[in-house]
Amino acid sequence: MRLYIKRDDLIHPVISGNKWRKLKYALVEARQKGVTEIISFGGGYSNHLHALGYCCNKLGIQFMALVRGNYRATPTPMLKDLADWQAQIVYLDKATYQLRSQTDFIAKWQAAHPHALIIPEGGSQTQALAGVAELLNEQTQHFSHIVLPVGSGGTLAGLIAAASTNAADTRLIGIAVLKGQDYLEQQVSALLPQHSFDNWLIDHDFHFGGYAKRNQGLLAFCSTFYQQTQVPIEPVYSGKAAWALKQRLADGYFPPGSQILLLHTGGLQGARTQ
Incomplete structure (x- = not known):
């Protein structure tokens, strides 16, 4: 793995x-x-x-x-x-x-x-899909799973559509950063072409109570993650996605031999103090 x-x-x-x-x-x-x-x-x-x-x-x-x-x-x-x-x-x-x-x-x-x-x-609108698709097209290797935070659904929708053409066996796992079971799925589906895709899901277990909600454990994790990797993350989007991935790895969710890509979607406004 x-x-x-x-x-x-x-x-x-x-x-x-x-x-x-x-x-x-x-x-x-x-x-x-x-x-x-x-x-x-x-x-x-x-x-x-x-x-x-x-x-x-x-x-x-x-x-x-x-x-x-x-x-x-x-x-x-x-x-x-x-x-x-x-x-x-x-x-x-x-x-x-x-x-x-x-x-x-x-x-x-x-x-x-x-x-x-x-x-x-x-x-998050239809025009966003082509721009997001370029992200997947930039990759030079195959991934069995791509993990990313989901807030409004546009990034996940763009990757779903792109993967269905260029990486049909890649599984896309969105980590909900807010309370939105069914709502987020509807948001993503509304942006997709009028046919179904079965290469994705949204994990709703790691929103920490809602959008921008966090606890001391998540804040400490973001700090430790940066100290260990020198990759800055924040508790609104990237921190929740990284936390979820760590937990799912511990749960044995991913099959042996998996090639997993964690997508850091950028944007660190949630960590700024000045």
Whole structure:
């Protein structure tokens, strides 16, 4: 048995990992169409908003971040970066934020900003699949299993579609980072072409109580992991995926001879203090 880590956190110091891959073709199309404003959604530590805010600043596109919760009194490092990049930040209460994927809610924002491109939370949309597929195409060896964190489903969906063509016997194991059994499966399936795939599953045993929830054990694990490997991980995404993999290895889940790839999807906003 062999274990590998794909360091997608090293793509770029700001727009690392799956955030760049999911945004790439949406931004290419935005440039081609002359889009002057982009609107998207996320939490106070969102890797997606951070990456998109940076890209919009570099491309000269106005960015509006619709943020879950009110951080006016205590802005996070991510939100301070957005402000430095001239993003417009709008804070939404929890009840309003829950409407973010509903047609009427999107239509309201589109009507108020008729020339804006609205990108879903996490960048998870059909355009993201091609960018994520490039991740798998970069690999020069075969893996029996790929393990990765799952938050909005776009990265897993892209890998499922790509693997069905290029690595049909590779098993994709998503580690849920939030409470979302059935919901996450529906999110992934909605992004896939209209036929079924049987090369994936989502493990819901390691979300630690919900999105961004953690305990001292997980925090200590992230610290120890870095000390032993010099690979930085955080407790929101990569830390939960690494913890889950360690536990499943101890459980004997993987058959002898497995070639396992742990995908570090980048984004370390959850570990920042400044």
